[in-house]
Amino acid sequence: MIELKDVYLNYGSREILKGVSLTVKDGCIRAILGPSGVGKSTIIKLMLGLIKPTSGQIFIDGVEISKKKEVELFPIRQKMGIVFQGNALFDSMTISENMSFFLRENLKLPEDEIKKRVEDQIKFAGLEGLENHLPESLSGGMKKRVAIGRALIFHPHMILFDEPTAGLDPVSSKKILDLVLKLQSEIGLGAVIVTHIISDVFTVADSVAVLYQGKIIFDDVTEKLHESNHSFITSFLANEDAEL
């Protein structure tokens, strides 16, 4: 479980988050919806301990991480797979090498275990036959699948997606969202999805927190978004295909 308690985050003199509290339970798909530049990626970085809050607390499975040293954060980060917005694949490595790289670097697993984990993720992500291809030869949707496979390779408890469908065409977007749902239904994996695309939220999320001007202005099951009378939310709900 991930918990943010009254988190403030400043970049220099700019206040980005102003008292954000939210909980992500295991096994649930949780969306964080908000306009571009509101601080969604910042929340993911805080959850991973990549940046520290200006004040407030962040708990991962009950352990407060905001004052932990880098070396103490490693086992905590392993609980969370991350799929970056731009995928962050290594251009010069094949799909298999991209998937196995961090596993080989960080866990001293035997080669046959690494091979098996890569094969499992290639299969899960629907990338059979592409093992020896370089990322440049793949479509945007396929690259996203590689990033998802790589995130799963540590067998995380939770997976964090930063804008999983940004820049993808509607067909590829649907396939990626189907994969997110498959993660939940087949292996019970929860996810945090930060996005500015409201239709993605309705497609996959069990619950959604809306971030606006540094604060959470809505936090409930996704269906109840329609009941909100906050002017910012009602202004875009008329068109569910809208991007914030």
Ligand SMILES: Nc1ncnc2c1ncn2[C@@H]1O[C@H](COP(=O)(O)OP(=O)(O)OP(=O)(O)O)[C@@H](O)[C@H]1O
């Ligand atoms: N390291 C940094 N130093 C200073 N400002 C930053 C830094 N990182 C992000 N920002 C600024 O903080 C704000 C929030 O950034 P963040 O990337 O979290 O937004 P976002 O909601 O994820 O938006 P987008 O989807 O457009 O990336 C933005 O205005 C961004 O320019």
